[in-house]
Amino acid sequence: MMPWRAIFFGLLELLAVAAPAAEPPAAAAPAQVVALTVDGAISPASADYVVRGIDAAAQRGAQAVLLQLDTPGGLASAMREITKAILNSPVPVIGYVAPQGARAASAGTFILYACHVAAMAPATNIGAATPVSITGAGSVAPASSAGKAGAAPAGSAEMRKLTNDAVASIRALAERRGRNADWAEQAVRDAASITAQQALKEHVIDLVAPSVPALLASVDGRTLETTAGARVLHTRDAMVVPIVPDARSRFLAVIADPSVALVLLLLGIGGLVMEGTHPGVILPGVVGAISLLLALYAFQLLPVNFVGLGLMVLGAVLIVSEAFVPAYGVLGTGGVVALVIGAVVLMRTGSAASGIALPAVLGISLAGAGVMAGIVWLAARSRRQRVVSGSEEMMGAVGAVVADFQGRGLVHVHGEHWQAESAVPLQRGQPVVVTGRRGLVLDVRAAAPKPESRP
Numbered sequence: 001m002m003p004w005r006a007i008f009f010g011l012l013e014l015l016a017v018a019a020p021a022a023e024p025p026a027a028a029a030p031a032q033v034v035a036l037t038v039d040g041a042i043s044p045a046s047a048d049y050v051v052r053g054i055d056a057a058a059q060r061g062a063q064a065v066l067l068q069l070d071t072p073g074g075l076a077s078a079m080r081e082i083t084k085a086i087l088n089s090p091v092p093v094i095g096y097v098a099p100q101g102a103r104a105a106s107a108g109t110f111i112l113y114a115c116h117v118a119a120m121a122p123a124t125n126i127g128a129a130t131p132v133s134i135t136g137a138g139s140v141a142p143a144s145s146a147g148k149a150g151a152a153p154a155g156s157a158e159m160r161k162l163t164n165d166a167v168a169s170i171r172a173l174a175e176r177r178g179r180n181a182d183w184a185e186q187a188v189r190d191a192a193s194i195t196a197q198q199a200l201k202e203h204v205i206d207l208v209a210p211s212v213p214a215l216l217a218s219v220d221g222r223t224l225e226t227t228a229g230a231r232v233l234h235t236r237d238a239m240v241v242p243i244v245p246d247a248r249s250r251f252l253a254v255i256a257d258p259s260v261a262l263v264l265l266l267l268g269i270g271g272l273v274m275e276g277t278h279p280g281v282i283l284p285g286v287v288g289a290i291s292l293l294l295a296l297y298a299f300q301l302l303p304v305n306f307v308g309l310g311l312m313v314l315g316a317v318l319i320v321s322e323a324f325v326p327a328y329g330v331l332g333t334g335g336v337v338a339l340v341i342g343a344v345v346l347m348r349t350g351s352a353a354s355g356i357a358l359p360a361v362l363g364i365s366l367a368g369a370g371v372m373a374g375i376v377w378l379a380a381r382s383r384r385q386r387v388v389s390g391s392e393e394m395m396g397a398v399g400a401v402v403a404d405f406q407g408r409g410l411v412h413v414h415g416e417h418w419q420a421e422s423a424v425p426l427q428r429g430q431p432v433v434v435t436g437r438r439g440l441v442l443d444v445r446a447a448a449p450k451p452e453s454r455p
Helices: 002-018 044-060 076-087 107-114 157-177 181-189 196-201 212-219 247-256 258-277 283-298 306-321 330-346 358-384
Strands: 032-039 064-070 093-097 103-105 117-120 125-127 193-195 223-226 229-232 239-242 398-401 405-413 416-426 431-438 441-446
Touching (some): 032 044, 044 064, 044 247, 064 103, 064 107, 064 212, 076 157, 093 212, 103 107, 107 157, 107 181, 117 196, 117 212, 157 181, 193 196, 247 258, 258 283, 306 330, 405 441, 416 431
Parallel strands (some): 032 239, 064 093, 093 117, 103 125, 416 441
Antiparallel strands (some): 125 193, 223 229, 398 405, 398 431, 405 416, 431 441
16 A cells, blocks of 8 residues: 555645646736826816816726816816816816915816815915906905995996806805815905915815825825715825826917917908908918917907907008008008007906916017018019009000001000001001000100111
């Protein structure tokens, strides 16, 4: 029995050696946090970027979305798109006002209030969320003075509606996230603004963090309610995956820039005016129509004054008209002046999110002045040149006699036969010079003979 037992155990040992070693279990993939950055005015382009970024984070199965903000505010409709995307996100969104020196003003305040976690870096601020009408019609008095002694709120009915709507919206966000709703209303009615430490003390935000790693470590283990249910954050040492704006988002952001929108508007108006004065050229009309449509997209962000818009249209028409009306530069000069005043009036600079840089206005003004100066120079130069068409061009033209005549006969001028009259008899082939024109009859005289050249 002993040999068989030894053989049996020997076979077991051989099988154990020949069997492949079991592979160790695969290491779990590190947790991911998708980072989005909004730096500048809240526009349709930034709304598109944030909404698509949140969708991408959900598809990746990310632990959270880190939305870093540094904005002076922007368009209310774009802000509402962002807040709706945050409120309905299955992935927790961590709002973070950073870097140091950044702000979440106006629309940025609403966005931060909508986030599941609201955080700020030191030396940042939040607030100043009073709505401003896109037409610039009126303003709203602070609630502290409007509500005394039962007085009706100051300002136009439109502005009161905008303010009350904004107050209701931000209070709803504050109640949804359990934050200070009274201060939120104060930020809207009185344009209140506070620092990061004050915001933490007033329970406007959840924490102050000096850096992204510190922020992710601080929120690790928190349970947050999302549309997909409760989510426990595992963000400590998580991999931060930044999503940068793609070509589409960058293109929309360039168009939404106030200075670019102004240039597009001018190109649109100028192209359509040029096509109207030169039908069939095609290119100015196509460029003008495309530019005007892009400008209308950008104007979603800009406060428009229709007097300024009218002045800019008038200025463009006057500059173009200078090329067709002999006004000696008066129309062109008036057009440049109207263009400059319209550019200043059209884009109100009361909102930090929608102001136009002074160099842009000056550049456009100098370009208009250059166009006008070029038109005047071309007109002055054309006056010094010989006439090349019309009756005046026939004066001094040289032709030849078709057949002998005395009084009236035929001459050949500019490839055509003309009836001509001469005070002296002319012979066939004799060169003549046109001295006048009466309808279809030319006055001619014999041309002076060419001097003979000496050898």
